[in-house]
Amino acid sequence: MKLTEHKIERLTVEPGRKDRLIFDDGQRGLAVRVNASGGRSYIAQFTLHGRKHRVPLGSCAALSLAKAREAAAAIMGDVAKGRNPAEERKDATAKAKQVRHRLTLGKLIDEWERLHLSNRRTRYAVEATRALRKAFDRYLDRAAEDLDRPTVVRVIDGLRTAQGTASKPAGGEVMATRTASYGRAAFEWAVRRGTVSINPFDKLPMPQPAATRDKVLSDDELASVFKTAAEAAAPYGSIVQMLALTGQRRDEVASMAWAELSSDLTTWTIPGERTKNGAPHIVPLSEPAQAILRKLLPDAPEAWARELEERRKSDAIVFPSGNGTPFSAWSKFKTRLDKDSGVTDWRLHDLRRTLATGLQRLGIRLETTESVLNHISGSRAGIVGVYQRHDWKIEKRAALDAWARHIETIVSGADDGSNVLRLRM
Helix, strand or coil: CCCCHHHHHHCCCCCCCCEEEEECCCCCCEEEEEECCCCEEEEEEEEECCEEEEEEEEECCCCCHHHHHHHHHHHHHHHHCCCCHHHHHHHHHHHHHHHHHHCEHHHHHHHHHHHHHHHCCHHHHHHHHHHHHHHCHHHCCCEHHHCCHHHHHHHHHHHHHHHCCCCCCCHHHHHHHHHHHHHHHHHHHHHHHCCCCCCCCCCCCCCCCCCCCCCCCCHHHHHHHHHHHHHCCCCHHHHHHHHHHHCCCHHHHHCCEHHHECCCCCEEEECHHHCCCCCCEEEECCHHHHHHHHCCCCCCHHHHHHHHHHHHCCCCECCECCCCCECCCHHHHHHHHHHHHCCCCCCCCHHHHHHHHHHHHCCCCHHHHHHHHCCCCHHHCHHHHHHCCCCCHHHHHHHHHHHHHHHHHHHHCCCCHHHCCCCCC
């Protein structure tokens, strides 16, 4: 029978048979396999060294008759040259399967971390790989190529519900969005290398990001928080005051090490592996900030100097929790601070925004404020960042000293800085 697409649609199987083959008179070796359920597919059949072989070409619904004839003609041409397309396809499939199963999802993440993330910030690398391994722990030993889109969507949706709580409903969305972003980056890298063919994280339906916060504490709110923090349990109260005085990030202050402080406590150098942009950051410490640190040392000058040097030689944390690790019980102590201070609907990160806004109110240059915050965007981005190498060290110290005086003024209730009471640290 010379096949046509109309004839193929009308082909059936006789009762009692599972399938049948109908060969095409228009192309040698091409046949349509019809099964009892109505499915139809093209195959190419040939005989080589006395044995029949068949090569599946595809579904009739997905492949046109013209394309099927072209594929069959190519196969018959290979047979004429003494090749066996059926065995070659089996070998290629077996090799592809071996490669696919050799590159497991866990191996892909390992290679992404070792070969690509080594050039990224340590903090990003640790968080990205940790999040992917935790979210997809059931799939780490499976082929990376077999991680399909429905599985990814199911896992990401699970993160949304598992991470969120009644008191913090946005937590799940944040974790889901970040994990999806990490997965998309990892697979995009693998696709470019040719180790996987598709990116199952690409164009996932993700929620719109939450509106950017713009909360800035008023002077009255800041004064109340600062004074209440002085009475709060250690080390939380000291951390809150240090956040207010320096404007650095919560985890940067919580993980402050004695080794990062200068011998006279006037400077704190945050190493690049602990900063968001990966660049070391020098923070001048105002007198009130230094007083917070001195309070943690012996009273006698000689004694605290010796003790400070000993601590600077160790890896000790300045504000440790009970087991010596960086403080982490944020929610519990924040709730108590809100109640005691009477200030609610704010976050610790708002202290950073409050400092930035306050410096502008004090007339500090924008470039200095950005340097205090260790921002490399804004006025220090692009070509300016390449050629502008001024470290703003003097300006940063003057800015943070001015900010400390401002806090002293609002805490003491003085009208100006001429009659300032020293803060209780």
